[in-house]
Amino acid sequence: MADMVELTIDGIKVRAPKGTTVLEAAREMGIVIPTLCYYPGLTPYGACRLCIVELIRGKRSSLDASCTLPVSDGMVVFTNSERVKKVRKVILELLLSTCPNSKVLQDMAANMGVTKVRFKIKDRGCILCGLCVRYCKEQMQSGGIGFVGRGTSRKVGTPFEMTPAECRNCNGCEWICPVCMRACRAGQLVEGICGGCLNVAVVETCPVCVKCSESVGPEGHRAYGK
Amino acid sequence: MARQISSPIELKTYAEEVCKKKERWEMVIAVCGGTGCSAFGSYDVRSAFTKEVEKLSLSDRVLVKMTGCHGFCEKGPVTIIYPWQYTYVSIKPEDVPEVIEKTIIKKELVDRLLYRDPVTKQRIKHNNEIPFYAHQKRLVFQHNGHLDPTSIDDYISVGGYQALAKALFEMTPEQVLVEVEKSGLRGRGGAGFPTGRKWRFCRNSPGSEKYIICNGDEGDPGAFMDRSVMEGNPHSVIEGMIIGAYAIGATKGFVYVRAEYPIAVKYTRLAIEQAHQYGLLGENILGSGFSFDIEVREGAGAFVCGEETALIASIEGKRGMPRPRPPFPAVSGLWGKPTNINNVETWANVPLIINKGADWFASIGTAESKGTKTFSLVGKINNTGIVEVPLGITLREIIYDIGGGISGGRKFKAVQTGGPSGGCIPEWLLDTPVDYERLTELGSMMGSGGMIVMDEGTCMIDVARYFMKFLSEESCGKCVPCREGIDRALDILTDITEGKGRKEDISLLEELGEVLKDGSLCGLGRTAANPVLSTIKYFRNEYEAHINEKKCPAGVCKALITFSIDEEKCKSCGKCAKVCPTKAASGKKKEPYKIDKEKCIKCGLCRESCKFGAVIVS
Numbered sequence: 033m034a035d036m037v038e039l040t041i042d043g044i045k046v047r048a049p050k051g052t053t054v055l056e057a058a059r060e061m062g063i064v065i066p067t068l069c070y071y072p073g074l075t076p077y078g079a080c081r082l083c084i085v086e087l088i089r090g091k092r093s094s095l096d097a098s099c100t101l102p103v104s105d106g107m108v109v110f111t112n113s114e115r116v117k118k119v120r121k122v123i124l125e126l127l128l129s130t131c132p133n134s135k136v137l138q139d140m141a142a143n144m145g146v147t148k149v150r151f152k153i154k155d156r157g158c159i160l161c162g163l164c165v166r167y168c169k170e171q172m173q174s175g176g177i178g179f180v181g182r183g184t185s186r187k188v189g190t191p192f193e194m195t196p197a198e199c200r201n202c203n204g205c206e207w208i209c210p211v212c213m214r215a216c217r218a219g220q221l222v223e224g225i226c227g228g229c230l231n232v233a234v235v236e237t238c239p240v241c242v243k244c245s246e247s248v249g250p251e252g253h254r255a256y257g258k
Numbered sequence: 259m260a261r262q263i264s265s266p267i268e269l270k271t272y273a274e275e276v277c278k279k280k281e282r283w284e285m286v287i288a289v290c291g292g293t294g295c296s297a298f299g300s301y302d303v304r305s306a307f308t309k310e311v312e313k314l315s316l317s318d319r320v321l322v323k324m325t326g327c328h329g330f331c332e333k334g335p336v337t338i339i340y341p342w343q344y345t346y347v348s349i350k351p352e353d354v355p356e357v358i359e360k361t362i363i364k365k366e367l368v369d370r371l372l373y374r375d376p377v378t379k380q381r382i383k384h385n386n387e388i389p390f391y392a393h394q395k396r397l398v399f400q401h402n403g404h405l406d407p408t409s410i411d412d413y414i415s416v417g418g419y420q421a422l423a424k425a426l427f428e429m430t431p432e433q434v435l436v437e438v439e440k441s442g443l444r445g446r447g448g449a450g451f452p453t454g455r456k457w458r459f460c461r462n463s464p465g466s467e468k469y470i471i472c473n474g475d476e477g478d479p480g481a482f483m484d485r486s487v488m489e490g491n492p493h494s495v496i497e498g499m500i501i502g503a504y505a506i507g508a509t510k511g512f513v514y515v516r517a518e519y520p521i522a523v524k525y526t527r528l529a530i531e532q533a534h535q536y537g538l539l540g541e542n543i544l545g546s547g548f549s550f551d552i553e554v555r556e557g558a559g560a561f562v563c564g565e566e567t568a569l570i571a572s573i574e575g576k577r578g579m580p581r582p583r584p585p586f587p588a589v590s591g592l593w594g595k596p597t598n599i600n601n602v603e604t605w606a607n608v609p610l611i612i613n614k615g616a617d618w619f620a621s622i623g624t625a626e627s628k629g630t631k632t633f634s635l636v637g638k639i640n641n642t643g644i645v646e647v648p649l650g651i652t653l654r655e656i657i658y659d660i661g662g663g664i665s666g667g668r669k670f671k672a673v674q675t676g677g678p679s680g681g682c683i684p685e686w687l688l689d690t691p692v693d694y695e696r697l698t699e700l701g702s703m704m705g706s707g708g709m710i711v712m713d714e715g716t717c718m719i720d721v722a723r724y725f726m727k728f729l730s731e732e733s734c735g736k737c738v739p740c741r742e743g744i745d746r747a748l749d750i751l752t753d754i755t756e757g758k759g760r761k762e763d764i765s766l767l768e769e770l771g772e773v774l775k776d777g778s779l780c781g782l783g784r785t786a787a788n789p790v791l792s793t794i795k796y797f798r799n800e801y802e803a804h805i806n807e808k809k810c811p812a813g814v815c816k817a818l819i820t821f822s823i824d825e826e827k828c829k830s831c832g833k834c835a836k837v838c839p840t841k842a843a844s845g846k847k848k849e850p851y852k853i854d855k856e857k858c859i860k861c862g863l864c865r866e867s868c869k870f871g872a873v874i875v876s
């Protein structure tokens with residue numbers, strides 16, 4: 033059996049194989065941590081920072097992305113502390129301000145109770161999560177797309193902006209993209225938040241509500257029957 | 259040609275030989291070839307000296323050489339004449355014949371070229387008596403000013419490579435490590451991590467192949483400490499690296515220098531080549547059986563490439579982008595091998611510690627911060643330049659005693675330490691001792707040693723905006739808080755400087771600052787908020803004036819100021835009308851001049867030109 037380490041996530045002691053990440057260990061326990069740039073089967077990338085968790089080190093604590101944080105012995109982690117929630121919300125606000133039409137992001141806003149985007153909206157049509165790039169390279173063994181530029185001028189591109197010879201026409205990049213394929217076309221943004229389908233009422237969800245990041249209304253989740 | 263030195267004894271004998279050879283020079287004229295001085299034309303001064311010395315057939319007695327940065331860039335080109343150590347400042351090629359005639363031949367001083375103390379008005383003969391130098395403690399820079407950086411013999415003549423011999427022959431790697439741990443040396447490149455502890459991590463990492471790296475990226479605008487070390491005394495860095503490699507068990511080293519530093523690249527390469535020829539680098543160093551080699555890698559000059567994981571990616575030939583840690587480089591660094599990375603100045607401190615001992619080193623500085631630190635002192639200060647001071651010295655001492663106070667008789671406003679993502683420290687905190695912890699407590703940081711002094715004519719929001727702009731362009735763009743957060747902070751700050759600030763902006767900036775600190779992937783994003791948070795903390799009233807009263811108290815933000823002429827003070831000289839590019843300033847003789855607010859583009863030329871201070875900004 034693989035080496036196991038023992039750590040504490042949200043007050044619960046768990047054992048996880050060495051080499052796995054805090055995100056994987058938490059998901060294994062059924063804890064929901066929102067993610068955007070993580071995708072099972074692709075190398076963790078640590079770019080969207082939505083999956084941050086609070087790491088307790090003695091009297092001090094710090095925040096780190098759980099998708100790239102390897103588990104270690106004696107680690108104490110909180111996945112949904114006040115500090116985590118506060119930072120996560122602002123990060124989501126920043127994400128919404130760059131891609132207000134992403135349904136994935138709007139759904140997350142509804143879940144997390146983000147009701148307003150306080151930053152200037154600059155629709156960039158891409159959150160630079162790198163899923164497409166990694167999918168292309170790691171799953172298709174292609175490498176037709178990559179990042180170009182730095183800072184806010186960074187973008188996903190192909191060599192010379194043409195469909196590269198390496199492209200296998202799999203459409204995987206579009207399929208995996210949280211912005212392209214799931215664009216919300218309602219076009220009813222109020223302060224950066226979509227007033228469309230999901231944000232109106234309490235949504236009844238599963239028999240037992242684990243407050244996941246699946247689509248629900250601003251009132252949060254309600255287990256059906258209750 | 260290649261002279262292999264194959265034992266410590268041979269090194270000693272050779273050092274004596276070189277010293278003897280040097281005695282033949284009766285006089286040495288050392289012209290500073292540092293960044294500042296060469297910009298002031300020190301290469302021409304050197305040529306003039308060489309020509310003159312040849313003309314008068316003095317070449318067998320007088321040596322003319324170019325050295326690394328002396329630090330006193332404000333008064334460049336600086337020239338020191340040994341053995342008397344006469345120091346001439348702001349010297350021009352035209353002055354050279356006179357210097358040769360008077361000082362070299364008649365042994366007299368050329369008074370007008372000596373530094374004049376602005377307070378006592380006295381001329382000062384020797385550099386160590388000039389207040390700028392007198393308050394410093396130069397260890398890393400002790401030889402800048404008389405060493406020829408292109409000559410390994412020069413370095414050997416001042417005891418160079420003796421620390422290496424001592425480490426290799428009198429100490430075990432463990433003893434070297436303990437010595438560095440005991441010295442309390444902390445990283446000079448940023449976070450101030452204890453160097454010995456870092457070395458031990460790497461040494462203890464499993465693996466037979468290990469690397470060490472010297473971080474000479476120095477991407478902070480206005481900083482040139484590391485450059486001055488590499489250009490002034492490259493062998494000290496090489497020696498430090500070999501000693502470190504021995505302690506860590508590394509087989510190969512890399513010096514990463516930005517390509518914008520061609521001289522640093524050239525001199526480091528030369529130093530490596532010379533060390534090779536002498537048997538101080540390569541196979542079986544000094545006959546000890548220890549082998550180690552160093553290569554230079556040029557960086558393309560991105561600020562983020564100074565971050566260790568980005569730097570490693572860059573050496574590997576990948577995009578210079580930070581990656582999450584752990585794994586730390588000590589476990590998995592360059593090509594997945596255990597790697598130890600230190601700053602240029604950190605490495606240069608190592609030979610000093612081995613030579614003089616950990617106790618000596620630990621006796622300098624404060625309880626937690628030992629040794630000296632170099633700073634590049636720039637901005638609105640009388641003596642710009644490179645300074646080296648014992649840690650624990652106060653900011654006030656650096657700015658007033660060494661820096662000579664604020665230029666132009668204006669008032670001090672703030673000092674920014676730690677490079678673009680450092681914080682701005684106000685007047686009332688100037689008596690804070692400079693060490694890693696204190697600066698962090700104040701919301702700033704040591705960084706790699708940038709120090710920018712600002713006077714009363716500086717708008718702190720404008721300053722914060724400037725640094726956010728720099729950082730937004732230098733962010734690698736990978737993670738959301740840094741890429742978008744800095745950009746939005748910049749938007750908000752720009753709005754404030756343009757009079758479009760909203761009441762909630764201050765708290766929004768503070769919130770954004772916390773998110774940057776907590777949420778970003780690497781040190782760039784994690785420290786990026788310092789300029790904003792520190793200016794809000796110490797200069798909140800200025801933010802409020804911009805937002806609530808739509809006023810810029812410092813008179814900098816164009817959208818918030820108007821130019822007018824004080825009728826009482828105006829002498830109708832017409833200067834303002836002459837310089838005004840839009841003819842906004844105009845008037846008639848004997849009547850006070852006026853500024854047409856419609857036409858005025860707020861360039862400020864009239865204010866600068868008015869001798870009577872009649873142009874008011876409000």
Ligand SMILES: Cc1cc2nc3c(=O)[nH]c(=O)nc-3n(C[C@H](O)[C@H](O)[C@H](O)COP(=O)(O)O)c2cc1C
Pocket residue numbers: 444445446447448449450451453473474475476477478561562563564565566567599600601602604706780781782
């Ligand atoms: C954005 C960023 C830029 C950096 N730039 C430099 C640099 O130019 N030079 C440097 O020595 N360290 C720089 N660092 C710090 C390095 O990551 C690393 O901590 C340092 O080189 C370690 O050496 P030290 O322990 O000797 O300080 C930078 C860090 C960050 C986050």
Ligand code: SF4
Pocket residue numbers: 157158159160161162163164165188205208209210211212
């Ligand atoms: S195109 Fe889509 S998948 Fe690719 S980086 Fe942008 S948001 Fe992510």
Ligand code: SF4
Pocket residue numbers: 562580732733734735736737738740741778779780781782783784
């Ligand atoms: S904090 Fe900034 S520089 Fe660092 S990884 Fe994130 S985007 Fe890149």
Ligand code: SF4
Pocket residue numbers: 821834837838839840841842843853857858859860861862863864865
């Ligand atoms: S600020 Fe410039 S444009 Fe305005 S009056 Fe003065 S010189 Fe003319």
Ligand code: FES
Pocket residue numbers: 066067068069070077078079080081082083084097098099100
């Ligand atoms: S999911 Fe972890 S940073 Fe994006």
